[in-house]
Amino acid sequence: MLKDPSKKYRPFPPVALPDRQWPNRVITHAPRWCSVDLRDGNQALAVPMNVGQKLELFSTLVKIGFKEIEVGFPSASNTEFTFNRRLIEEKRAPDDVWLQVLVQAREDLIERTIESLIGAKKVIIHMYNSTSPAQRRVVFGKSKDEIKAIAVNGAKMIKDRLHRLKGTEVMLQYSPESFSMTEVEFAKEISEAVMDVWQPTPQHKMILNLPDTVEVAMPNVYADQIEWMCRNIKNRDSLVISLHTHNDRSTGVAATELGILAGADRVEGTLFGNGERTGNLDIVTVALNLYMHGIDPKLDFSNLNAIRDVYERCTGMTVPPRQAYGGELVFTAFSGSHQDAIKKGLAEWATVTSICKTEPANAIKQGLAEQATGAQKYWDVPYLTIDPADIGREYHEVIRVNSQSGKGGVAYLLESEFGIALPKDFQREFGPIANDEVDKLGREVSGTELKKMFWKEYVERTTPWQLQSFETESKNGVVKCQAKLLRDGKPVEFAGEGNGPLAALVHGFSKAGVPRFEIVNYTEHALGSGEEASAISYIQIKHADSKTRWGAGVDTNIELASIRAVLSALNRS
Numbered sequence: 001m002l003k004d005p006s007k008k009y010r011p012f013p014p015v016a017l018p019d020r021q022w023p024n025r026v027i028t029h030a031p032r033w034c035s036v037d038l039r040d041g042n043q044a045l046a047v048p049m050n051v052g053q054k055l056e057l058f059s060t061l062v063k064i065g066f067k068e069i070e071v072g073f074p075s076a077s078n079t080e081f082t083f084n085r086r087l088i089e090e091k092r093a094p095d096d097v098w099l100q101v102l103v104q105a106r107e108d109l110i111e112r113t114i115e116s117l118i119g120a121k122k123v124i125i126h127m128y129n130s131t132s133p134a135q136r137r138v139v140f141g142k143s144k145d146e147i148k149a150i151a152v153n154g155a156k157m158i159k160d161r162l163h164r165l166k167g168t169e170v171m172l173q174y175s176p177e178s179f180s181m182t183e184v185e186f187a188k189e190i191s192e193a194v195m196d197v198w199q200p201t202p203q204h205k206m207i208l209n210l211p212d213t214v215e216v217a218m219p220n221v222y223a224d225q226i227e228w229m230c231r232n233i234k235n236r237d238s239l240v241i242s243l244h245t246h247n248d249r250s251t252g253v254a255a256t257e258l259g260i261l262a263g264a265d266r267v268e269g270t271l272f273g274n275g276e277r278t279g280n281l282d283i284v285t286v287a288l289n290l291y292m293h294g295i296d297p298k299l300d301f302s303n304l305n306a307i308r309d310v311y312e313r314c315t316g317m318t319v320p321p322r323q324a325y326g327g328e329l330v331f332t333a334f335s336g337s338h339q340d341a342i343k344k345g346l347a348e349w350a351t352v353t354s355i356c357k358t359e360p361a362n363a364i365k366q367g368l369a370e371q372a373t374g375a376q377k378y379w380d381v382p383y384l385t386i387d388p389a390d391i392g393r394e395y396h397e398v399i400r401v402n403s404q405s406g407k408g409g410v411a412y413l414l415e416s417e418f419g420i421a422l423p424k425d426f427q428r429e430f431g432p433i434a435n436d437e438v439d440k441l442g443r444e445v446s447g448t449e450l451k452k453m454f455w456k457e458y459v460e461r462t463t464p465w466q467l468q469s470f471e472t473e474s475k476n477g478v479v480k481c482q483a484k485l486l487r488d489g490k491p492v493e494f495a496g497e498g499n500g501p502l503a504a505l506v507h508g509f510s511k512a513g514v515p516r517f518e519i520v521n522y523t524e525h526a527l528g529s530g531e532e533a534s535a536i537s538y539i540q541i542k543h544a545d546s547k548t549r550w551g552a553g554v555d556t557n558i559e560l561a562s563i564r565a566v567l568s569a570l571n572r573s
Contacts, residue, residue, distance in 0.1 A: 012217035015184060015224035022223050022261040030290055030298045032240070032266040033283060034068035035061045037315075038083075039102055041274040042072070045315055051083050053314040058087065060310045061271075062097060065299045068124060070100040070268070074116035075109040084116040093121065098171065100124035105154025114161045117168065124171045124207065127154050131190055132178035148190045151176075155197035172198050173207035175244070180212040184228050192234055200238040207266065208233070211244035212255055214277075219251045223258035230263035242266035247278040253285050253324075271311050272319050272326055285324045292386045294378075301325075303392040318424060328424075329412070331388040332396045338383050342395060345381030352377050410434045410450065417447035419527055420454065426538055426550050433457055458552035459564075461571040464488045470563050472501050479504045485567075501559050502539075505566060517541045517573075519566070520548065524558060539565040541573070549573045 002008055037057060042048050049057065054072075061069050071087060072080040084101065087093050099120055103113040105127055117123045129150050130139060136147055155174070162170055174194045176187050191208055200206035210229060212222050222245070230241055243259045243266065245252040256267055269281030284304070287297035301307065308319050308326050321329040333339045379387055388395050411427045414420040422430060437453050438445050445453075468484040468491075480497045481504035496508025502519055510516060521540035526533050535558040542548045549572045553564025 012221060014221060015228050017224045017228055020224055020227055022227050022258060022263070025261045027257070027260055027290065027293075027295065030287070030295060031260055031264065032068065032242075033066055033287070033299060034070060034100060034242070034266060034268045035066045035270065035283065036070040036100075036244070036268050036280065037061065037270045037274065037311075039070045039072050040268075040276070040280055041270040041315070044274060044276045044279075045317070047316060048079075049314055051079060051086065054083050055086070055092070056310060057314040058092065060307060062094060064301065064307065067096060068098045068100055068266075070102060070124075070126065073102045075103060075112035081112065081116050088117070088120045095121050098122040098124050100126055100173070102126045102128070103158075105129045105150050105157075107157050110154065110157045110161065114158075114164055117165055120165075120168050122169045122171075123165070124173050125158055126173040126175065126207075126209070127151075127158060127194075128175035128177045128209075129154065130178050131176040131187060132181035133183070134181065135178055144186055144189075148193050151190050152193050152197060155194045159197060171205075171207060172200075173209055173242070174198075175209040175211055177211060178213045179210045180222055180225060181214065181216055184225055184232075187225075188229060188233050191229075195235065195238075200235065202237045205238050205240050207240045207242050209242040209244055209266075209268065210264075211268075212246055212252070213244075215246055215248035215251060215255065218249075219255035219258050222255045223262040226259045226262035226264055240265045242268060243281075244268040245281045246275060247273060247280065247282075250278065252279070252281045253289070256281050256286055257289065271307065272317075272323060274311075274315060274317055282324070284326055288325045288386065288391070291390075301391050305392055325386075325391065331384065331393055333383065341382035342384060345384070346395070349377075349379070349381055349387075413447045413450055414454065418451050419525075420451070420536065421525060423521065423523055423538055425521065425540065429550050430454065430457070454552070458550070458568050458572070459554050461551075461568050463571060465567045465570055467560070467564055467567055470501075470505075470560060472504065472559070481505055481508060483508055483563075502562060502566065505563060509570075514570075515544060517543045517570070521550075522562065524561060527554065535561045537562040537565040539569055541566065541569045543573065547573075 038054055042054070058069065058071065072083055074081045074084045084099070087099060093099055099122065101113055101117065101123065103109050103125065113125065129147065131147055136142055136144065140147065151174070158172065174191065176182055176190055179187050187210070195206065198206050210226060226241070226243070230236060233239065241264045243256055243264045245255045245259070252273070256269070260267070267281065267283070267286065269283035269286070271284055273279040273282030283299070284301060287299045288301060290297045304326055312318055319326045321327045324330065333342055384395065410431050411422050414422060434450060434453055464487050466486040468486060470481060470483050472479050472481045477499065478497055479500050480495065481501060482495050483493065483505065485492045492512060494508040494512040496504040496506070496511060498504040498507050502522070506517070506519065518541065519539055520542045522537070524535055524537040527536050528534065534554050534556050537553050537558070538550060539562060540548055540550045549569045551565045551567065551569025551572060553561045553568055555561040555564055
């Protein structure tokens with residue numbers, strides 16, 4: 001890092017808005033929501049969703065209550081186009097759900113996009129082009145007028161083709177992409193130029209989406225930009241002002257909430273914040289932040305665990321354990337003092353709500369419901385911002401590992417004390433094994449005892465397979481291995497080849513007559529630091545009967561650690 005970063009970086013200039021109004025406002029109702037999981041979220045995946053996965057996630061978004069869903073970029077690929085057509089032709093979208101599609105201001109892409117929408121009930125055509133100084137200079141090499149011409153021509157091309165969507169209710173949306181890095185005066189100018197083409201009215205509004213495409217300033221600056229636009233753009237009553245924030249400075253939620261205070265009507269985001277770089281806005285967090293203030297978010301997260309499961313299955317992503325509301329550990333207390341306060345708060349809540357339901361007048365008289373109105377009392381439990389039960393979750397105490405501890409507590413102790421970071425699926429396998437062992441002891445166990453259980457179950461397994469030596473050579477992208485093993489104490493040697501050491505090992509086992517299996521999960525990390533630090537590998541294998549087993553291996557050589565992990569999984573099978 002530079003000792004004087006000002007020589008390379010500069011602060012983002014503030015917006016001239018001395019009489020800003022948003023700091024004195026409060027949010028009183030939910031905005032319009034638009035999920036962009038199937039487009040903005042999907043493009044950020046290492047392996048984009050296939051049509052089946054997109055259909056499952058679309059169905060979940062509908063059940064949650066989204067009325068506007070950006071379903072894709074239909075001109076980008078056949079998969080995107082096919083998905084659009086299946087939604088429309090198979091009538092998968094309810095009549096009150098708007099299908100939003102994204103398109104750049106280019107004629108060939110617009111043509112293909114219109115084709116993808118024929119026969120739909122309600123559609124939002126979302127056109128965008130980049131407007132920031134860096135984009136104008138670096139990417140396009142064009143002036144402001146030339147960039148504005150791109151937007152105007154794109155708007156005209158869309159308008160000229162709307163007659164082909166007969167019977168479809170169409171709403172138009174424009175985004176000056178990289179709005180938060182664009183001069184507000186130019187953002188206003190180019191947006192008004194598009195408005196001049198589309199001619200929105202209070203009865204038939206257009207959406208003006210003002211994205212925080214890359215966070216470059218504190219969230220209050222974004223709020224100033226939104227308020228400035230709301231106050232200065234013409235025909236504000238003909239616009240739906242929309243927000244689309246990212247999380248580069250880890251303030252996407254704050255920027256969105258302040259943007260709503262600044263006058264925005266609508267919010268785009270994804271479940272759990274999936275998106276490019278550090279992610280999009282997490283709609284779950286903003287919606288439940290409203291909920292904890294007594295505002296109906298108009299989205300149903302009453303079974304958040306099930307929603308998380310669908311999200312993880314369809315995207316291949318995982319929700320971090322500390323993610324607000326959805327993370328595995330957010331309703332878990334490890335601290336004894338926290339546990340005590342929560343336990344007392346929940347006991348008070350149970351007592352007061354019981355009395356308030358049966359004897360509301362007596363409850364108020366006794367002071368048990370000092371904030372009560374009629375038969376209601378407001379939630380006020382220490383450390384728990386909302387009742388976990390409201391979103392289908394539970395509060396857990398995990399400070400010591402005993403027979404009542406969940407996999408989260410087991411995993412927490414292994415990682416915090418020994419740096420053993422078990423993958424989530426591995427936790428699900430080892431947690432019950434550890435709990436059974438602890439249950440037999442009938443007492444709490446220490447982290448050291450827990451590690452010993454793990455080592456015995458996985459790392460120290462040497463029957464029937466035990467490694468003697470493993471050597472590889474690579475040529476022209478093919479890895480060949482020579483393995484010397486013991487099987488029930490008897491020497492076994494074989495050779496194999498593949499695109500890597502593990503593939504070569506699996507091939508060698510098949511040649512040695514071992515029933516077919518495949519590696520379905522693999523991860524590794526260092527245990528400690530320095531030249532002599534060991535590595536630990538976690539490998540999950542699947543047999544021909546679809547049964548899976550995890551294995552773990554430790555070695556100062558990462559390749560040998562992974563080989564030992566495969567043998568561990570086989571030995572446990």
